[in-house]
Amino acid sequence: MITEDIIRLLNIFAPYKLDENDYSGLQIGSLKKRIKKVLLALDITQDVLNEAIENSTDIIITHHPLFYESINNINNDTVKGKLISSIVKNNISVYTAHSNLDISPGGINDKLTKLLDIKNSEIIKEMLVKKLYKIVVFVPYKHAEELREVISKKGAGWIGNYSHCSFNVEGIGTFMPRENTNPYIGKKDKLEKVWEVRIETIVTEDILEDVLSIMIKKHPYEEVAYDIYPLINKTKVYGIGRIGNIQPTKLKDFAQKVKKNLDCGNVKVYGKIDKTIERVAVCGGSGSDLINIVNDKGADAYITGDIRPEDAKKALDLGLNLIDANYYNTEKIILPVIKQFLESETSNLEISVSEFDNIAPFSII
Missing domain, CATH: 3.40.1390.30 (NIF3 (NGG1p interacting factor 3)-like)
Structure with missing residues (x-):
């Protein structure tokens, strides 16, 4: 798994483009970097970074951005400059889910x-209010489960906190391959009848093209039969x-x-x-x-x-x-949620919550 795969998953849970003025997204690192170990934290502090280095962490996912504004230089004589230099030196990527995690x-x-x-x-x-679209696609029965999973992983089928939502109806699809065709099933100039599944699901406008692209790519047919319906029922609200x-x-x-x-x-x-x-x-x-x-x-x-x-x-x-209840205590509760989500979507990542996010950064005397 590489960085952009993890970002794709996180964008399903909390799309980073929900606030164009926010500093969410990949702050340090490469999209193509191979990822095995993930550390979750509210902030990157020196203690969190030391923990990441000690555990050979590949990427730190935080709630609060390391950068809240553009930077013109990295000065190692400053606390932040020293922190950034150490992150880069140890080849650790940094990804932030900020206000998108608040409103999703x-x-x-x-x-x-x-x-x-x-x-x-x-x-x-x-x-933010996003428009919803319904996608209807027709696929041979034996390919239906695979195609459902593919488009679900791209973010289709989310209703509230439920993922993989779809409606499926079986029936007979007909078609006749003509000149200059290369059919997956059937022969040219012969009417073909195939047991198919009609899959219905919903997508938000921001991921519509991505879902359609992967759906067409993974569909077995040379020409994919699908419909797109703009919905006037309640859209997705953040x-x-x-x-x-x-x-x-x-x-x-x-x-x-x-x-x-x-x-x-x-x-x-x-x-x-x-x-x-x-x-x-x-x-x-x-x-x-x-x-x-x-x-x-x-x-x-x-x-x-x-x-x-x-x-x-x-x-x-x-x-x-x-x-x-304190700023910190009302936000630390999201880290186990992110951990559980990533673990449910992957099988080859070692994901941990920073031990320094189990302790408030202050003492009560």
Whole structure:
């Protein structure tokens, strides 16, 4: 497996082009590099890099970019310059999934809702809406499973957090090869009847051409019969934060649940701790800028990280309770998710989560 294979998989989970102004994607390395060992981390620190070097890691996949802006030079007298030089010297690639991991279905915010048992969740703020298309292709029965798998690996068939979604109907396909044809099945000028499968699946507009290309390439027929339908039903929506419902519980009890399930050393609670809450919002990282939207959507409580004092005061004035679980604790939960996803899609990679991402980069005294 090479770097671009891993990127292809990660783009299915969290497409890096969701935010053109973001610094997601391959930051250091070659697309053609052979990859055997992968290390996952929120950030590249010297400790994380030392761990990668010690374990002969081929690529570090991070949530936060090493570069947040263009660089004009690499100065080894600076902390970042020294870090970059060491990464290059040890032939380690760096790939970042930043805001795309925040807003994608199945990403950080959806994981928070699962950990906190928030039901019927919806996006707090929409960031991007993608058009959906239905692809229908007809393939000989014995090739159907292989073709389904090929287009699924390219990203076709995702509905919410479910992959490989398709509908399949068996039937008889007919065709007659004519002059200048080289049929896979049948003879020229003779009507052929073949037991085929009609495969229906959906794709987003950004991967439509890639899916069609691999589908046609892997299809056994010389001329592939397929249809493309633009869909007017709800398109694929990407957005920041989630809001949903929990079983009615007191704020102080839910804060304990946040502390336990997110493995926090402690949490800050703003509001009336004995108040019963039912509608809850979450946003990984620092989501203070969503307070007004969260309040407008009827949240009783909002869980995020690194809440500024002025934002806490504003929320309290609005009657919105807050739980500050820390920026780090609300994001570290995504690393095992990425690990599980990559392991489910590959069989020859050694994937690990940095041991330094199991420990908060601060101490509580």
